[in-house]
Amino acid sequence: MKTIGTVESLWRYPVKSMSGEAMTEAFMGFSGFYGDRCFAFKNSAARKGFPYLTAREQQQMLRYRPQFRDAERASKPPNLIEAASIGPGITPANGDPNDLILDIVTPSGAVVAVDDPALIEMLGEGLRGENHLTLVRSDRALTDCRPVSLISLQTVRQVEAELGIPIDKRRFRANVYLNLASDYGFGEDELVGRKLRIGSSAVIMVLERDPRCKMISLDPDTGEHNPEVLRKVAQAHAAYAGVYCAVLIEGILTKSDSIELLD
DSSP states (O other): OEEEEEEEEEEEOSBTTSOOEEESEEEEETTEETTTTOEEEEETTSOTTSOBOOTTTOGGGGGOEEEESSTTTTSSOTTHHHHHTTOTTOOOOOOOGGGGOEEEEOTTSOEEETTOHHHHHHHHTTOOSOOOEEEEEOSSOOOSSSSEEEEEHHHHHHHHHHHTSOOOGGGGOOSEEEEESSOSTTGGGGGTTOEEEETTTEEEEEEEEEEOOGGGGBOTTTOOBOHHHHHHHHHHHTTEEEEEEEEEEOEEEETTOEEEEOO
């Protein structure tokens, strides 16, 4: 085994396309981070294959900040200790919807429940055409593709250097930001097809490079659109940045965990 880096930070996004939440500790299950993208808003105007409202259409979504009412109970499944005793290969770590009750801090500073009809009205403001929004809750992370995403700080810094402007890492909306031992960007591309251990027990398989879209062109605080960000990544890196992963062994991740290459 070879140590290739450390966890710089851990993130989850309780509502698809809204602001993310930094975590010092997170449970990573087979279906993704516990509490990650467990809510989304379906949009009747969206295409059938991807029915959700996102910041690609409603850029102001990034200014809404989800907050679990009980942060401790929302950090990991309530039966995790019992489930861990069963061993890898089983999927017994299950959440409780009552532990994942969510409020949203709106751009104005008001706090509303995620299922408050007033929130749907706010999210619909400024949308073009007919848009009927409905709240969706899921026990599995409502990710675009794979359950876990990862990107290195070295990749973020390389994109920043190529653009010549400061780039906030949060544009890339990863679950795991890592510091690679190597000092060059896009080093995580070399991990595709490899297994990694994060911390003492969790194991992931790096499946593929992460194809990027308009989301990385949106400022994570203001929603302001800068098309040059995606354009540069498309021109210089075929629109890929970061990688997608599958979870082979569940486990608790913590900030500063070591990341080891297993094969």
